[in-house]
Amino acid sequence: MPLFADSIAQGILLPKKEMHAISFAPKNVADIFIIDVLPQGAKVKQGQAIASSDFRSLDRLIEDMDRYVKARNLDVLKLRFELEQEKATANQKNKEATLSLQRAQEDLKDFQEKRKARMLAEEEERVNKALRQLSYKQEELNQLVKMYKEDQVAEETEEIILTRLKNELSESDFAVQGAKLTSELAKLRTINRYGEDLQKNIDQWDLEAKSVAAKYKFSVEQKQLALTDAEVALKRAQDRLNDLQKDRAMAQFQSPADGILLYGGYVGDKWVANSVALKLRPGGKLEPFDKIATIVPPDSELIIQAVLPDSTPTPKVGDQVIVKITNKQLPGTVTVADPIPDADGKRRIIITPQAPAAEIFAPGLPVQVIIKDQQA
Template sequence: MMNRSIFLLLACALLLLPLTPVAADDHGDNDHGDSEAKSEGKDNESKSADADKEKKPEKPKTLTVKPEPFKLEVTLKGVFEAAEVTEVALRPESWAEWTVVEAVAQGEEVVEGKTLVEFDTEKIDTAIADLEAAQAASELALKQADEAFRVAKKTVPLQLEEAERAHRVAEETLENFLETDKEDAIEDAHYNVELNENFFLYEQEELRQLEKMYKEDDVTEETEEIILLRLQHRIKNAKMRVERAKKARDRMLEYEIPRREAALRTAAETATLALEAARAKLPASLIERELALERLRRDRVKSEEKLEELRRDRAAMTILSPAAGLVYYGRCDRGRWGQMSAVGEALRPHGQLKPNMVVMTIVDPDSMFVRTTVEEKQLHELEVGVEAVVTPTAFPEMELDAELSEVSRVPIAAGKFDGRVQLAEETDFGRVVPGMACSIKLTTYENAEAILVPKAAIHDEDEGDGKFVYVQVDDKPEKRSVETGKSKDDKVEITDGLAEGDVLLLEKPAK
């Protein structure tokens, strides 16, 4: 505030200076005064001009509309991939041990039929020889089992018949013993005692009669004595037979008849059990023999199949190339060779390969296309058929003509879609091979005579979705509705509403 006061006082003092009388001693002093007066006049004129300039409004910033080239591009990362590939897979039928002896190097160019991998065959040859020997033994066992079953089918009915006959005989023997033989045996025992007792009595009576007769004669001759002596011996013998008969009877009644009855009952029960067992076991044994024979036949078939599988696996111990091309280790997954290192390690001499794996892939390097990944947010910009320029990462000076040939309908991962870029026919790939990386520049839109204006010059209508700009007509702003198209950076394409030569106001004019 103080500085401003001092400035005003100085200005006033300067304005009062011409009014102050000055002593003019000579002519030169007068000339000096005239000069100062002229200078002061010029200063006043300059200040007046500046004041007039400040009062005039500044001209609005404008842009004269003229067509210019407009191009939109999308840049993607890609990888070269061969369209014609032939996978060489190890798919054995039975053998599990695949030891590498020798394998072709990765990147080697091969012809169809060339040996790619050779495996150690010593163990599989031994296994085949052992199985062939086992086949001969199983063939003999099968023949023996077949013959045994054929005989069993005939003998089982005979064995059943024999068991039934034995059972019937045992039952009949027991029944006959109980009904007849037992009583007959008891009667015979008693009768034998009675018979011997009667004979003993007869002998005694005869001796008594002879003695009586010889006694009445009062004379005993020598012959008579002999007869009497003989009769006495016979009596003694008869008495002994009576005793033996009694003992035999007692033994028969007490031991032999009960034992025989028990033996016959046991035999009958045994025969019954034997028949039941025969009825249960003999048909079952026949079924078991038949099942065993079927099992041998199945085992025989399996053994033959196993042998054939081993023989086919043996033939696969030398892998030949199914096609001509470049050798890559492992399999290709969307242009990437993720298994290359692991498979390469397994393909070294004495390395082990696992069954059911892709060992190598034979690729045709002349059938390449470019595989890429399209972000979901880029889908609206891309259409199949748009032109592209492919630049290999290894050779940035190369530019290969191409076009977007395919974009997957469904994502291959969250927010990512598979894309395929087809290279122009007769493309000279030079040193580019499948698996190399590249960049892809796709021209998604191109207009050689586009009307482009800054985004700031376009305004939104207060109501609706319309847009408008201001153009200068006869030094006055005029509102004009426009249609917009594509945009890039801070420029927007005007498709309708502006023409070449129109003067566009870059800012909204003041009201």
Template sequence: MIRKSASFIAPLVFALTAHAGEIAVEQRPFTIEKSFIATTLPLSDCTLLQLEPKSWPEFEITEITKHGKRVTKGEVLVRFDAEDIEKKIADTRRALDTSVLSIAQAELLLKNLQETAPHKLDSLRRAATIAKEENTYFTQTRRKAASEAAMQALEKKKQILSNQQEELRQLTKMYAADDITEETEEIILTRQKDAVATAEFALRMETLDCTRSLEVTLPRESIALSNNERDAAITLRKEEEETPRAIDLKKADLETLKISLTRSKEMLADLEHDRSLFDFKAPADGLFYHGPIENGRWSPGDSSKSLAIHGKPAPNRPFATFIPATSKSAFVAFLDEATARALKPALSGIATFDGMEDIQIPVTLTTVSNIPNPDGTYRADLAATWPKDFHPASGTTAKVRIISYSNLSAISLPTMALSYGPDGWTVDVKLADGKSQARSVKCGRVSKDDTEILSGLEVGQMVLTP
């Protein structure tokens, strides 16, 4: 084994250390490369599948095309269970027919009420007037006349009885003067006695009738006529108050039915609109993707979980995308702030796919947003020149490399060789006597671990590094 002495090794280590800590200032190409991941997406003309119902709350999938499948024009992409909505539409149409009939009936009833109400009021007014007249006439005239008639009839019966009794007395007296009463005379006396008995009975009956008439019938009739006058007046007053209200209620009912009909028509229109959403068909030949492609992103996310039989996509949110076969593809990237600042439109570069690095796709930066997205990224769009018969699937990612800055004759140093102090940026320059001196420099762009020096150094100088 060959061993070196310590005196030999120490100068060697010092020489290597001195060489590693010195950099000769020279001009050389200085470039800044920005690399980032971009996603292949269709340029335009994509159709987002989205449920925008006006009233129907739930859509359950019964048929759905597989993700990524090529479809032809008119092919069903998604179909939902329409049984319940078709029943609802049928029920609504029947309800509409019923509403039309109800409105016609309500209009007829209102018209009839408006026509008959005046006649009914006139009849009630006449009845009230007649009831009042009857009661007034009875109170002022007929009751007294009826009382007098009853008394007069009673007196007449009394007079008849008195006459019959007087006649019997005279006959008895006359026949008593004869010694012999003939059979004819006996018959006449018997007949007269019967007449007296009849008159007595008639008087008793007339007395009863007179008493009842004066004490019961006439007072009762007086009460009945008074009540009739009162009730007729109440009925008239009630009808005069209720009739206008009844007409207004009929009008309100009719208006309610019309409003209900209008709303039912709107509901039917909404349901028919929603029914059209139960079948999504391909508008042309193309590809079907689960999940929306919008705003530069393909976002299957949670929406793709519902894209299965019996699944229920959320309304008013895109859940799938149709990509026409004629759609061209490009790249979209979302950059961090530093990368976005370093890039500007018209810069060109290349894109490569993992596993296909031998295929380099020329790309050109078309737009770079200067407004950050809510997540802090900046959108960048890139046009691509695709090789013949090369058609990457939408949603695949590639690595993009773009030279954002290039200076073919620049002076650059490792960033670690620079120090920042009160006088700005400085570097340690090695002097001829072996000593070092701090020199102020003006820095330019930074590329990874190197910094461009714009002024303060000359070619050939030696810069010390830590």
């Protein structure tokens, strides 16, 4: 077997996954600055704040968003009212146009089925009445002429009466000609044109009904679209307000359980602490998705994560090593060893110390891992 030179890998005592992590995962971009934070290794109780933050920027965002939500809610209420009013107006206008069309159709039907025949009969009667009057005058004149011929003595009054009757007969004849002309014109123009006007009225109301229906259909759809847009805007604003309020509650950084406070936490299978520790100080600004701390139960079993020096070969799982913790040296066993470096170019191994956790319980404590020479 190849030789392994003595090597020292720097490591850190960590709890086994998965403990109670405290993460900073805001749903909205908000500046959160640390004012104060408990020291690493502090004992905390469930619900206790591990850090205090400056919420002024976030609180202003929440106030502004709350006002915006109220304004959008008023928009929605206003548009809902306008939509209902527009629907009611559309319904009324459609009814009015439909009723006018129905009445126009009924008028034409009545004309075609009843009134037209009556009007034509009236025109016939106009002529017949004039003819009867003419006939009456002619008969009256004939009877007087006959009577006066049988009377041997002609009187002046008789001549006057005959003259008057002859004039009335002439007038009746003229009236007959006028009645015939009026009747013909009524049949050719007045009655037919009246029917055409009724049909034209139907066409106009049919067009009006369609125009009203299309106009208000478009208007209702426009208002419905405006309402939908307003409701979407309201929901998005409410969601953002809810997210901001959740961010503020989350940024109280309360401990989820009793235990020991460690800065950082597991990201995937690796413990990340250094980059977070730099932010956990007064004035530090947290970034989204920072895993800022982990609460370790007092009876948690500990492991060691160590970074191998570049010149050190990767040990095998099961290899024995020496773990130096403060003034103690304890045996340990390599439980994870991957020769492929992490994204930062470092190779990390996991060691399980062969000692009761109570003897070495100090999560976050730096340790040294001594990899002894080994040869076949």
